[in-house]
Amino acid sequence: MKAKKIKGQLSMCQSQLTDMLLRTTDLTFTHPGQKAIRFDNIELSEGESLLILGKSGSGKTTLLNLLSGLSAPDTGEVVINGQDISNLSGQKLDQFRGQNIGIVFQKPHLLAPLSVLENLRMANFFSKKKNEKLKQILIDLGLSEKINSSTLTLSEGEAQRVSIARALANEPKLILADEPTSSLDDENAEKVIQMLKEQSKKIGAALIIVTHDQRVKNHIPKFIEVKSS
Amino acid sequence: MNLIKLSWKYLIFRPFSTGLNVILLALGLAIITVLLLMQDQLEKKMNEDAAGIDLVVGAKGSPLQLILSSVYHIDFPTGNIDLEEARNLGRNRLVKNTIPLALGDNYQGFRIVGTNLDYLELYQVDFESGKPWSKAFEVVLGSEVASRLALKEGDEFLGSHGISEGSHDHEANYFHVSGVLKSKGNVVDRLILTSIESVWLTHEESEDSEKVDQSISSEITLHGLPESDEPKELTTLLVQYRNPMAAIQLPRFVNSRTNMQAASPSFEMSRLFELFGVGISMLKGLAFVLIGISGLGIFIALYNSLKDRKYDLAILRAIGASRIQLVLLIFMEGFILTFLGALIGILIGHSFLALIISQNQTGVMVSLQPWIFLKAELWVVAYALVVGVLASVIPALTAYQTSIAKQLTKA
Numbered sequence: 001m002k003a004k005k006i007k008g009q010l011s012m013c014q015s016q017l018t019d020m021l022l023r024t025t026d027l028t029f030t031h032p033g034q035k036a037i038r039f040d041n042i043e044l045s046e047g048e049s050l051l052i053l054g055k056s057g058s059g060k061t062t063l064l065n066l067l068s069g070l071s072a073p074d075t076g077e078v079v080i081n082g083q084d085i086s087n088l089s090g091q092k093l094d095q096f097r098g099q100n101i102g103i104v105f106q107k108p109h110l111l112a113p114l115s116v117l118e119n120l121r122m123a124n125f126f127s128k129k130k131n132e133k134l135k136q137i138l139i140d141l142g143l144s145e146k147i148n149s150s151t152l153t154l155s156e157g158e159a160q161r162v163s164i165a166r167a168l169a170n171e172p173k174l175i176l177a178d179e180p181t182s183s184l185d186d187e188n189a190e191k192v193i194q195m196l197k198e199q200s201k202k203i204g205a206a207l208i209i210v211t212h213d214q215r216v217k218n219h220i221p222k223f224i225e226v227k228s229s
Numbered sequence: 230m231n232l233i234k235l236s237w238k239y240l241i242f243r244p245f246s247t248g249l250n251v252i253l254l255a256l257g258l259a260i261i262t263v264l265l266l267m268q269d270q271l272e273k274k275m276n277e278d279a280a281g282i283d284l285v286v287g288a289k290g291s292p293l294q295l296i297l298s299s300v301y302h303i304d305f306p307t308g309n310i311d312l313e314e315a316r317n318l319g320r321n322r323l324v325k326n327t328i329p330l331a332l333g334d335n336y337q338g339f340r341i342v343g344t345n346l347d348y349l350e351l352y353q354v355d356f357e358s359g360k361p362w363s364k365a366f367e368v369v370l371g372s373e374v375a376s377r378l379a380l381k382e383g384d385e386f387l388g389s390h391g392i393s394e395g396s397h398d399h400e401a402n403y404f405h406v407s408g409v410l411k412s413k414g415n416v417v418d419r420l421i422l423t424s425i426e427s428v429w430l431t432h433e434e435s436e437d438s439e440k441v442d443q444s445i446s447s448e449i450t451l452h453g454l455p456e457s458d459e460p461k462e463l464t465t466l467l468v469q470y471r472n473p474m475a476a477i478q479l480p481r482f483v484n485s486r487t488n489m490q491a492a493s494p495s496f497e498m499s500r501l502f503e504l505f506g507v508g509i510s511m512l513k514g515l516a517f518v519l520i521g522i523s524g525l526g527i528f529i530a531l532y533n534s535l536k537d538r539k540y541d542l543a544i545l546r547a548i549g550a551s552r553i554q555l556v557l558l559i560f561m562e563g564f565i566l567t568f569l570g571a572l573i574g575i576l577i578g579h580s581f582l583a584l585i586i587s588q589n590q591t592g593v594m595v596s597l598q599p600w601i602f603l604k605a606e607l608w609v610v611a612y613a614l615v616v617g618v619l620a621s622v623i624p625a626l627t628a629y630q631t632s633i634a635k636q637l638t639k640a
Contacts, residue, residue, distance in 0.1 A: 065634045065637075068547070070547070070633050070634040070637065071634040090551070090552070091551040091552075091553065094546060094549055094550060094551045094552075095549055095551070097547065097548075097549055098548050098549015098550070099549065103547050103548075105544075105547075105637060109540050109541070109544050111235075111238075111541055111544065111545075112242065112541075113238040113239050113241070113242035114235075114238055118238075122235065122545070122548065123548040123549065125231060126545065126548050126549035126550040126554065127548065127549035128549075166548065169548075170548075170549070178637075
């Protein structure tokens with residue numbers, strides 16, 4: 001019922017919004033000693049999901065790095081929530097990334113010395129955001145029993161879910177996931193995709209998943225393909 | 230969560246490496262702390278104890294021994310001097326005042342010092358209870374003596390011959406405690422003071438027990454040198470100069486024209502500290518080696534952990550941390566590590582000194598205060614922190630230069 005209500009609100013929001021949440025134009029990037037990669041333009045609005053497909057080595061992750069500002073493009077621009085991120089530099093970019101972009105990596109890479117909840121708090125600390133709902137996120141992701149556990153006690157699937165929770169901790173506008181299901185079994189992969197979709201809808205964020213995983217394609221219709229030309 | 234907490238979590242995540250480094254650093258700093266405390270307090274104490282004594286005149290022998298035995302009461306006296314000869318010296322125009330000392334007895338290891346009331350004035354003693362001696366065999370106890378032996382005003386005890394414990398007792402005469410002094414933290418604390426005559430009489434009795442009745446009624450001298458018809462002896466004479474000229478002329482005069490020797494406390498003590506110096510600098514060297522090794526240890530620990538943590542650092546950047554924050558994180562770890570080391574080191578240093586003091590019953594160490602904190606110890610902390618910062622520079626730079634995109638795509 002709750003989900004329905006939120007869906008309703010979202011569609012209302014969408015109709016009111018004229019601005020896109022994410023827009024890229026004419027992005028190109030050159031790895032040292034390789035040919036330039038040209039990326040298709042992307043336009044995404046709140047609550048939308050997008051798959052980035054492509055063979056390995058085609059530059060999918062490169063695109064993800066450009067979108068998150070982890071590397072800078074040769075040409076073109078990335079505008080997130082009205083902010084051209086190539087105009088930001090150093091600390092401001094780090095801050096912007098922390099506040100507006102949640103990233104889920106191929107492997108969970110949680111901070112081992114910290115507990116599950118502390119990993120999430122860390123995200124809040126560095127982006128200078130406060131979020132009272134951290135525990136709720138963990139509960140939503142089925143981790144209620146693990147809130148104060150050490151990250152070392154988690155299974156692979158649980159760890160990946162914690163890393164999703166971490167990406168959600170700052171209520172970002174954009175969620176980027178890099179092959180989030182590649183090391184998971186069918187059941188866990190299914191769960192992770194569902195959760196990513198649900199949670200990003202819940203906080204009104206756009207979701208981009210980089211993958212070559214067939215299991216993901218069934219869930220998200222919209223996709224672009226990256227080809228190294 | 231904040232940076233300090235995060236650094237702390239990373240530190241306790243590797244308890245053995247962290248512990249080892251902290252202990253190494255703490256040991257080095259503990260040695261330095263002990264040296265600082267000993268140097269400061271011993272020197273201060275030595276100077277305090279010798280204040281007002283320009284020259285010590287005693288029997289010929291080692292001048293250092295003379296000073297140690299009659300100013301600090303830690304060594305054996307060189308022998309005795311003739312009373313008349315001492316009296317002649319007292320009349321010298323270069324001498325302002327002399328205080329006679331007669332050593333030779335002890336009670337339970339604490340020395341019984343025969344002297345006059347000028348000695349009490351020299352150290353400006355205050356009485357905890359009672360008053361100075363006014364009759365033969367009345368004694369005044371230093372605070373340390375009173376508390377260790379649980380003696381108080383009105384108590385009696387038998388002295389024993391010799392200045393260290395374990396010799397035979399003088400059986401004939403009891404000493405009566407006429408007063409107990411307040412603690413001043415100087416040499417007087419561990420002395421039993423009485424009149425010269427009391428010391429003489431104890432020894433006469435052991436030689437000739439028939440004289441007992443007569444001697445108890447004998448007069449005692451409260452100031453100046455005692456008079457005697459028979460040839461008598463003193464152990465040493467503490468001399469105050471009348472003018473600076475005396476410092477040049479008097480020692481030479483005593484050493485060449487009399488059967489006695491003169492030694493200057495300040496000169497002998499600086500000579501002693503010079504001898505100590507070699508040992509102290511070796512200990513200091515050892516301490517610096519330990520600190521150097523711990524610095525290296527901290528560097529290696531941080532550097533190695535950084536290799537495993539490059540991914541963590543990249544993640545931190547991805548969730549909004551700036552480069553500067555990562556640098557701070559690494560520095561904070563070095564900082565916390567060395568700060569802990571410094572605190573523990575200082576604590577070990579003081580505890581070690583306290584242990585030494587509690588093991589010593591009557592020596593000079595007894596009057597040291599293990600729990601006095603010096604300003605110089607702040608320098609110990611500062612020094613440790615410098616080590617921590619230096620050890621963190623390279624790891625922190627590595628953290629600064631970590632490229633997140635590269636790290637994260639390496640997988």
